[in-house]
């Protein structure tokens with residue numbers, strides 16, 4: 522017998538292996554000398570280039586029948602091969618070469634990457650990896666030691682807080698927008714993995730046992746730790762459906778679907794604010810032009826404000842100075858089947874409003890927006906400018922209460938100062954960062970990330 526043969530070890534039909542370079546301390550392999558190549562269970566396999574070489578990132582659920590523990594891996598691709606699986610299907614797979622540790626011994630093995638979720642074992646040890654080293658005794662298993670549940674739990678401790686921070690998705694439409702750039706920048710600076718997720722590129726699988734969210738190209742997004750929704754009004758319906766799916770997967774959303782949907786319905790919002798004892802300018806809403814005259818009287822006559830329910834950035838807000846003008850504007854909108862509300866004009870606000878940025882029940886920054894000369898709308902998009910302002914304790918209290926009434930963890934609360942005290946105009950669920958960060962020099966993006974850390978990290982600690 523050759524010396525080489527003497528050194529062969531006996532292994533059972535299943536053994537616990539480790540892949541130090543992939544940060545996998547324990548994975549149970551089915552030993553199968555009938556298979557040529559070894560394979561590793563991997564999902565979300567994404568190719569990328571590094572220094573001119575082909576690499577892949579992929580995720581491994583090392584524990585059988587569980588997706589709770591996720592190990593994020595990357596490795597250089599040494600080949601791509603068409604592999605015939607045990608079920609006879611042909612599949613093109615990436616091949617990597619990494620050190621395998623079994624007992625005291627470590628040697629390089631080739632592994633093909635494939636989704637083995639439906640298989641019992643997360644890994645298959647084939648004959649190529651065993652050649653000259655191992656002999657199989659099919660009657661036994663775990664000759665190199667077992668890994669009881671407690672050992673595994675220790676080895677994969679606190680999987681939610683993985684190295685490299687949390688995995689946070691920014692669900693939005695435009696990656697170049699100041700707010701989205703800042704949120705991603707802040708998250709990365711705080712050590713998290715930030716992913717920009719275009720709302721339109723997400724799609725979902727509704728299923729009782731394996732609900733999923735996919736991203737264009739097939740990547741599965743189920744393992745995010747948190748999602749920051751930054752939803753433009755035109756995408757509300759679709760984005761809220763996506764958010765509900767994230768929520769049902771237990772993923773924390775910094776503003777949930779219900780709160781966002783509710784905040785997008787201006788009348789519902791105003792009703793809710795009133796229910797919580799918050800003051801708003803007197804507002805009227807009617808279906809038919811036949812009621813226009815009384816509607817105008819209801820809010821105290823002209824001058825009055827007419828608002829398109831679907832308007833944003835001040836675009837759908839009109840000041841009607843006289844009763845005649847009010848009638849024609851209201852009836853013109855109505856004839857276009859536009860939904861409008863009519864509102865008492867708060868003249869003494871003199872083109873100014875307050876924007877209070879609320880995170881987790883605290884006003885973290887506030888600015889005063891001042892309309893351009895001759896304009897009553899303070900929106901920055903209408904030429905308004907942002908300036909520093911000291912808000913009163915009452916204004917602060919109202920802003921916090923409004924965010925709470927709307928059940929928003931992040932909110933931009935707009936107020937105007939009237940002769941009868943502060944009045945609420947609206948509560949925004951994806952408030953912009955540019956105007957307020959620039960004017961106040963506050964790092965609001967980081968505060969949003971901190972709010973996620975607080976929730977998600979605390980949750981996993983207590984779990």
Ligand SMILES: Nc1ncnc2c1ncn2[C@@H]1O[C@H](COP(=O)(O)OP(=O)(O)OP(=O)(O)O)[C@@H](O)[C@H]1O
Nearest residue numbers: 802826832833834835836864865866867874898899
């Ligand atoms: N009742 C009012 N009286 C005086 N000024 C008002 C009144 N309502 C609105 N304004 C002015 O018009 C601006 C725009 O109004 P509002 O915030 O209601 O609409 P919007 O900004 O278009 O809506 P959204 O923010 O939902 O996109 C306010 O910031 C405020 O300066």
Ligand SMILES: [Mg+2]
Nearest residue numbers: 834835935947
């Ligand atoms: Mg507004």
Ligand SMILES: [Mg+2]
Nearest residue numbers: 834947948949
């Ligand atoms: Mg708004």
